[in-house]
Structures are given as C-alpha cells and as structure tokens.
Amino acid sequence: MKIKIQMFGAFRVLGQEVELDLPEAAIVSDLRVALQPKVSGMELDELLALSKFANVRVVLADTASLDATEVLAILPPVSGG
Amino acid sequence: MKIKIQMFGAFRVLGQEVELDLPEAAIVSDLRVALQPKVSGMELDELLALSKFANVRVVLADTASLDATEVLAILPPVSGG
C-alpha cells in the first residue's frame, strides 16, 4: 500500500510529505525502516530512531497497524512552548 | 508629646487619624495601651492586640521609641492581594 507521511521539524528537508510503498500488513515501525534509506548520511539517522509517528489524534505505538487513508506524520523529538 | 496615628482597615471607624497624648519616653507598645479606651466594647479589642504600628518605611518593634515628627500608622492583620 502507498502511505503518505507528513514531515515535521528537521525532517522538513525531505519535503512537505514523503510517500512510501509498504506491504499491506505493515505496522508503524516499518515506517521507520522504510524511511531509513532516505535519511542515511544526513545526520537524521539518529533523529529517526528517536522519532514517533502519529495520526491527527494520537501518537501511534510502534506495533500499531497502518491505515493508508489516515493523515500520518513523523514526530521527531519536540521542542515547543 | 502629641502623636498622630493614621487608622487603617477596621480602625477606620475611629476616623482618618487619632491623636494621642503620651509621655516623652513612650515606646510603641504604649500606643496600643493608649488606644485601648477608644476601642473598648467595639469588637476592636482583639484586633488591637493583634495590630502592629509602623512608619512609612518599617513595621516598628513594640520596644522601639516614638518620634512624634514621623507619620505613624496602625496596622491590623493584613488581607491584601
């Protein structure tokens, strides 16, 4: 399935969003694996390991299943306020 | 010496200020004694015992001497803010 992920914070260098092609049974942690090649050597490696994924309502557990119809976002470590 | 004391809070019922006639050697605690007759039976008795006296800079110790040239005030328990 095709999954679009909105980029935030330091991941903005990859654009507004990134599209990934994943198997139907893919789970949240597979997003991290699939993004890996796009960030390698960009100092984003470490940040990717620390990042979570979310839909518009909740931060997703790594074991959660994916819904390609949802808005998804990568959430690197936060620094708001 | 004649001492004028500005009234505040519940002591406003006695007016803007009260003038007392005290011996030259009088100290701060004598103010409380001299005010006693003016407040007896007015529910201010207890409040007088809890009150302090001050000039424009500091709250005065009961043992401090009096300076008739200074602005003096009675300070019942405070409730500001």
Place this chain on the structure above:
Amino acid sequence: MSIHVEVRDTEKQVLDPSEALAFVDAPGNGAGALFVGAVRDFNQGRSVKGVSYDVFAPLAEQSFAEICAEAQTKWGENLRLFVVHGKGRLGIGGLSIVIAAGSPHRGEAFSACRYVIEEIKSRSPVWKQEHYVDGDSEWVKGHALCGHD
C-alpha cells in the same frame, strides 16, 4: 530599573496586565509569568458585590520593593518585576493586583511571581472590606504582621 512597584487608585485608573507584561519584557527574557487578583462574587458563603481596598501606600510600596529585591536575590538579577496594587472600591471582576515577572527561563519567572504574591499577602499593609449583596460590609480577617527592629 528592573523593578516597578505602585499603589494605584483604581477609581482613577484601572490595573492593566498588558502594561505589566510590557515592563517585564526584554530581549533576553524568554518567559513571562503574570498573576492577577480579581474580586469574586462569592466568599465564605456570602454573595459579594464589591470590595474596598485600604492601603498604607508608602509602606506598601516599600514592602513591594523589598519583596521584589528578595526575588531577584533568589532567582537572578535578570529578573524583571512589576507590581501594582489597587486602592479604592472595585466591583466583581475588578482587578485588585497585577504582578508580572520576566526572566530568561520559565522556572524563575513562575517562582518569582508566586513568591511576590504570597509575600504581599502576608506582609504588605493592605486591608480588604467586602460589600455584600445583602447591604452589609465587613473587613476581611487577615494575617497579623511581625514587627522588626
């Protein structure tokens, strides 16, 4: 000056939080904490329609300045502080006190703002007379002061 203290006749000019925040703002300050005290419509089981504040102004301003200086000693010289206390009669919602603290980081701003209001409540020569809906009025029981030599 990094400290502003004032007793103000609220019947002439109301207290203004914006003024307090503007004073404590500075290019190096990332945090501002503000406290406002307002007249409530209900206290200790009675319906209130207003409160009169009586203040021994020179000593009150002196006490505010001392309290602010203590806060700077505790939380840093970078701290900017603004205190204005009302004097006179206020209706429900009327502001009786505005305190603002500005500092590089939020911990200091919060702590200083809280310190200033707590100390004012226990140390400053201010008295509150509540006016009730039933027509009665009463001076609020307060905190006895400590004398110093």
Place this chain on the structure above:
Amino acid sequence: MSIHVEVRDTEKQVLDPSEALAFVDAPGNGAGALFVGAVRDFNQGRSVKGVSYDVFAPLAEQSFAEICAEAQTKWGENLRLFVVHGKGRLGIGGLSIVIAAGSPHRGEAFSACRYVIEEIKSRSPVWKQEHYVDGDSEWVKGHALCGHD
C-alpha cells in the same frame, strides 16, 4: 466551554495575553495566572535573530485539550483554561505561546498554568528552528515522545 485551545499562524495574527485573560475571567474566579513564552536573543551561546515554529496542528490542539482536561481533573472543574501556540516565524520578543488559567483561588491557577506549559513542552508536536545572527539555522534538540496504544 471552559477550555480554549488553538494553533495560530503568527504571521497572520499575533498572540494576545489580554484575550487569554478575558477568556479565563469569570465572576467566581478570584485568580488568574498567565504564562507567555517569547523569543530570546540568545540561546546556548549563540545570538538568535528569530525562531520558526513548526506544528502538527490537529494533534497539537488535541494534546492541548487533553492536557487542559487533566488540569481540570487535578485542580477543579471551575478552572478555565486558554492555550494558544504560534506557528510560523517570530522575531525577538515575539510571543510563541500564551497560557492562562482562571480559578476561584490562586493556588489552583498557578499550578494549572505551570502544569499546562510543562506538559506541552514534553508532549505536544511542536518544533523550533532557531535562526542565528550569523545566518545559520538549526532545529532545536527536543524531547522524544512516548507512543501510546
């Protein structure tokens, strides 16, 4: 509603503390505590000229609402809360966040206001890119989030 939460494009409309205080005011509330976060001219040894805030708005507003609801559980249903977080670029002194808490007594207002800013800093999807006087820019290192099932 006793809670207002919002992510706002500060290039269109700046954050306004007065609006926050007005929202948390109520006849029964005697205390208002406010926090403002502003862009500082200096951070971690570097001279800053501005900060860009990036926000995942729907989830940020959701997190603000959850945090405010938690505060009401802790400090009372009478608590009124206002949170607005900026999104976009701000210069020095520009306001990035305004939080206000109104309650009958000051303890609750202070505690709730502090709770909300601390939780937002550690839980809400907001990122800060500092722009330095030397022309460089950098995303500020942050707090890793926890995932929930």
